[in-house]
Structures are given as structure tokens and as C-alpha cells.
Amino acid sequence: MKSPSKTEQLLVLREQIVPRGPYNIVPYFIESARGALVYDVDGRELIDFSGGIGVLNVGHCHPKVVAAIKDQADKLHHTCFHVLMYEPYLTLAQKLCGLTPGDFPKAALFANSGAEAVENAVKIARYYTKRPAVIVFENSFHGRTLLTMTMTSKTHPYKLGFGPFAPEIYRMPYAYCYRCPFGLTYPACDTACADYLEEFFINHVAAENTAALVVEPVIGEGGFITPPPEYFPKLLSTCREHGVLFVADEIQSGMGRTGKMFAMEHWQVVPDMVTVAKSLAAGMPLSAVVGKKEIMDAPHAGGLGGTYGGNPISCRAALAVLDVMAEEHLLSRAKSLGLKLKERFDSWKRKYEVIGDVRGKGPMLALELVRDRESKEPAADEAKALVKFCYERGLVLISCGNFGNVIRTLMPVVITEEQLEKGQ
Numbered sequence: 001m002k003s004p005s006k007t008e009q010l011l012v013l014r015e016q017i018v019p020r021g022p023y024n025i026v027p028y029f030i031e032s033a034r035g036a037l038v039y040d041v042d043g044r045e046l047i048d049f050s051g052g053i054g055v056l057n058v059g060h061c062h063p064k065v066v067a068a069i070k071d072q073a074d075k076l077h078h079t080c081f082h083v084l085m086y087e088p089y090l091t092l093a094q095k096l097c098g099l100t101p102g103d104f105p106k107a108a109l110f111a112n113s114g115a116e117a118v119e120n121a122v123k124i125a126r127y128y129t130k131r132p133a134v135i136v137f138e139n140s141f142h143g144r145t146l147l148t149m150t151m152t153s154k155t156h157p158y159k160l161g162f163g164p165f166a167p168e169i170y171r172m173p174y175a176y177c178y179r180c181p182f183g184l185t186y187p188a189c190d191t192a193c194a195d196y197l198e199e200f201f202i203n204h205v206a207a208e209n210t211a212a213l214v215v216e217p218v219i220g221e222g223g224f225i226t227p228p229p230e231y232f233p234k235l236l237s238t239c240r241e242h243g244v245l246f247v248a249d250e251i252q253s254g255m256g257r258t259g260k261m262f263a264m265e266h267w268q269v270v271p272d273m274v275t276v277a278k279s280l281a282a283g284m285p286l287s288a289v290v291g292k293k294e295i296m297d298a299p300h301a302g303g304l305g306g307t308y309g310g311n312p313i314s315c316r317a318a319l320a321v322l323d324v325m326a327e328e329h330l331l332s333r334a335k336s337l338g339l340k341l342k343e344r345f346d347s348w349k350r351k352y353e354v355i356g357d358v359r360g361k362g363p364m365l366a367l368e369l370v371r372d373r374e375s376k377e378p379a380a381d382e383a384k385a386l387v388k389f390c391y392e393r394g395l396v397l398i399s400c401g402n403f404g405n406v407i408r409t410l411m412p413v414v415i416t417e418e419q420l421e422k423g424q
């Protein structure tokens with residue numbers, strides 16, 4: 001009898017000692033990776049169009065990031081920023097304050113995960129405004145902690161059975177033009193979905209009770225939904241009128257993913273606070289809240305922080321990421337990658353009935369699959385089958401969308417032409 005492969009052995013162990021809660025998309029175990037390629041324990045080579053869910057814009061194990069991590073690991077792993085400070089925290093904070101939209105004094109706070117950054121942004125907004133409520137959107141994803149799970153829209157699998165949820169979270173429809181929640185069509189609708197915020201303040205939560213509106217510029221997990229140009233400027237102006245803070249969750253869309261450093265730049269909107277994580281430190285756990293200094297400074301000393309937030313190794317990795325982005329012109333590479341993908345996806349849409357919509361910004365691009373273009377019945381099983389078909393042939397692709405019928409691209413921006421061609 002044939003002896004089991006390393007993958008088969010590890011799968012048995014995985015079943016035994018890891019709960020089923022943390023879902024696995026591809027049943028392979030990866031040993032090493034470089035750029036846009038990953039190699040598994042049985043010697044399989046795969047092209048990675050997922051980038052660990054948008055974490056690897058500079059690619060797996062970029063030599064400059066590896067060198068920075070090794071150098072810092074030799075010097076200092078941890079002191080806890082609250083106990084003893086270190087320079088990489090400040091250097092990175094300074095750089096992020098310069099890179100996020102807005103020409104005003106800013107400050108940056110570091111944490112470990114995207115969810116923690118969102119939690120901190122909400123804490124800061126509540127403290128600054130002295131108001132409790134937070135407005136979020138349908139299709140949004142903000143994390144898996146109690147507050148961020150509450151802020152997240154999709155019930156299965158993120159919320160089912162995990163209630164009761166955190167109070168004072170209010171949800172508005174989003175500008176999902178392909179499936180307009182108001183049954184309208186752009187541009188004839190005149191972005192009524194953005195005007196609706198005024199009505200929302202009357203029917204759902206008073207503006208005077210609302211600390212912040214937290215929104216993803218391009219909705220990530222919820223299906224790469226990309227609002228029209230008027231949407232965010234309108235929302236921002238209503239927020240300003242009522243003293244509600246505008247927080248952009250750029251955890252998936254930031255760090256060059258859309259061809260600009262931060263996706264809100266496409267709408268020329270300057271948020272009060274931005275949350276950043278994922279591609280910030282190329283796989284090292286690090287997230288940030290960057291915002292107006294006056295707002296960031298509101299909470300009292302000791303009110304924010306944590307043991308590991310802004311760990312020196314993660315900060316050095318992030319500084320290396322920023323160097324790589326500049327040296328290798330990754331924003332312009334992302335733009336041209338986005339154009340290439342869009343052209344290919346549009347041609348597929350003309351050819352394949354199952355593709356109902358092609359959308360996104362830059363290489364943060366997606367295909368929404370439908371059973372029928374008229375009824376727009378979501379083709380979730382087909383999306384699942386496509387993901388499986390691809391990984392069995394050496395391409396890692398992931399889906400998203402509240403119906404699970406959207407295929408998204410989050411490949412490293414450093415992907416070579418040859419790898420891209422092969423993957424497509």
C-alpha cells in the first residue's frame with residue numbers, strides 16, 4: 001500500500017488538534033515562498049493570487065524585508081512600547097503620517113491586527129466626540145473581535161452563534177451598484193445611497209449621538225464593491241456637517257493595493273482617521289491607526305495600547321516594505337497590473353455568461369459570478385468549484401462577497417509577467 005504523503009499526514013493531524021473554526025481554503029501546507037510563488041511540503045509549486053488575503057503586496061519573503069527582520073531580530077525583539085521605547089516605532093509613525101491623505105498634523109498608533117486597529121479607531125472616536133454610536137455598512141468586514149464582528153455585516157460564517165453583539169452599531173446600505181439596495185441605477189440615481197445618510201440620522205441614530213462612520217473605500221471581504229466617484233465626497237460632507245468623524249478602513253485596500261497608497265485617494269477624500277494593516281508589514285503582525293493629531297491625542301495617557309503593539313521587528317519589516325514600494329515603483333506597477341487584469345477580465349465577461357460584473361480599483365479586482373445575468377442569481381457553487389479547479393492546477397485564488405460568488409485578485413504586485421500570464 002502507498003504510504004501517505006506529507007500533506008495527507010498533516011491533514012490528519014490538523015483534524016485532530018486544530019478546531020474546525022479556522023476554515024482552510026486550500027488543503028495544502030506551505031513550506032516556503034518567494035515573490036508570487038509558494039511551495040508546499042510535497043514539492044508542489046503554486047502561483048499565489050491571494051497574497052495571504054492581501055498581505056503581500058511586496059511579495060513573499062522580499063529579500064529587503066527578510067534582511068530588516070533578521071537585523072532587528074539580532075538587536076531587540078521586545079520591550080513593550082509602554083515600558084521602554086525604541087526608534088523604529090517613531091520612524092514608522094512619522095512615515096505613515098506623511099503617506100496617509102491630509103495635509104495637517106497627524107499621529108499614529110500601532111497594534112497587532114486589523115481588528116485591533118478598528119477597535120482603537122472606535123475608542124478614539126468615542127472619546128474625542130463623547131458620543132457612543134458608530135455607523136457601518138452592509139457588506140462590510142472589520143474583523144472578528146466582539147466589536148469588529150458586530151461591525152461586520154455578513155452573518156454566515158462570521159456572526160452565526162456568536163452573539164449577543166456590541167451595542168451602538170448601526171448599519172447603512174452601501175453603494176453596491178450591481179445590486180443596488182434602493183433598486184436604482186447609476187448615474188440616474190444621483191447617488192441616493194449617499195444622500196440617505198441624512199435620513200438615517202432621522203430614522204436610525206441621531207447624528208448628535210454618532211461618533212464615527214467607519215467605511216471601507218473598496219469593500220474587501222464583502223465583494224470588492226467599488227462606489228461611484230460622488231459617493232464618499234457626499235458622505236464626508238454630511239459627516240462634517242454633523243461633527244461625525246469619517247474613518248476609512250484601508251486594511252485591505254491600503255498600502256498600494258489599488259494603485260494609490262490609500263484607496264480613498266481615488267475619491268479625493270481625506271478621512272479623519274485611517275486604519276492600516278495587512279500589506280503594511282508583509283506578513284509580520286502589525287496594524288496602525290493614523291489620524292488627525294487633535295483626535296488621536298484625545299484619550300488620556302494609558303487609555304490606548306497593548307503588550308505587543310508596534311513590535312520592533314514588525315516596525316522594521318514595515319519600514320522595509322515602504323522602501324521596497326518606493327525603490328521598485330510599486331504604485332505604478334500596481335496601476336499597470338490593474339489595467340492588464342481589467343482588460344483580461346472584461347474580455348472574459350464578453351465571452352462567459354457566468355461573469356455578471358467586473359469591478360474594483362487597480363489590481364484589487366473581482367469577478368462577480370451569476371447563474372443568470374438577468375436574475376443575477378449568485379453563482380456561489382461555481383465560484384467554489386473554480387477556486388478548487390485552480391488550486392488543483394497550481395493557482396491559489398480566493399473568493400469573497402456576502403453570497404460567496406465573487407472571485408478576487410490580491411496577488412503580490414511584484415508578480416512577474418510570466419507568472420501573471422500563467423495564472424490567468
Ligand SMILES: Cc1ncc(COP(=O)(O)O)c(C=O)c1O
Pocket residue numbers: 053113114115116118141142143144216220221249250251252253277278
Ligand atoms: C477591511 C478590513 N478590516 C479589518 C480586517 C480585520 O483584520 P485582521 O484579520 O487583521 O484582524 C480585515 C481583514 O480581512 C479587512 O479586510
